[in-house]
Amino acid sequence: MTEVFVRLYQEGLIYRGKRLVNWDPVLKTALSDLEVVAEEEVGNLWHLRYPLDDGDGYLVVATTRPETLLGDAAVAVHPDDERYRHLIGRRVRLPLTARAIPIIGDTYVDPNSAAAASRSRLAHDFNDYDVGQRHGLPLINIMNPDASLNDEVPAVYRGLDRAAARIRILADLESSGSSIRSSRTG
Secondary structure, three states: OHHHHHHHHHOOOOOOOOOOOEEEOOOOEEEOHHHOOOOOOOEEEEEEEEEEOOOOOEEEEEEOOHHHHHHOOEEEEOOOOOOOHHHOOOEEEOOOOOOEEEEEEOOOOOOOOOOOEEEEOOOOOHHHHHHHHHHOOOOOOOEOOOOEEOOOOOHHHOOOEHHHHHHHHHHHHHHHOOEEEEEEEO
């Protein structure tokens, strides 16, 4: 058994490090990609204002999971998108926090989508994880094993389960003027 483990490690097939996994908060265990059945759902797409750090306007991003915005490590735009290219290298203020995050350029972002600016939440989205690895962004996990918010978020949200956190965060975004509209998806 040890021989097999060492060989797999030497071949780079197993390693030690932080990695995004499919997590079941009820059973509190990781699931194989083979055990996950992805299904499209009807949901909401919220458009949020992320103010530029220098106070010179804002960048609008769209999300289906506003409760994870507290774990954003960057906002990504397509490097060839004329609307946003001049913003690459600048910073935005993460709504509901005092944290500034970079605006990065990455070809993963679809400049023709409803979300021409994309949040990078490395610990909460597989595609964002890949973008973050390319740009050396920090992995910020904001969830406990039971899907409640952990100590990485502002105190007012700590301990809320993800559904309650979404409601509270949306209300706070609305009252702060950061949420500008929502629409149905799916």
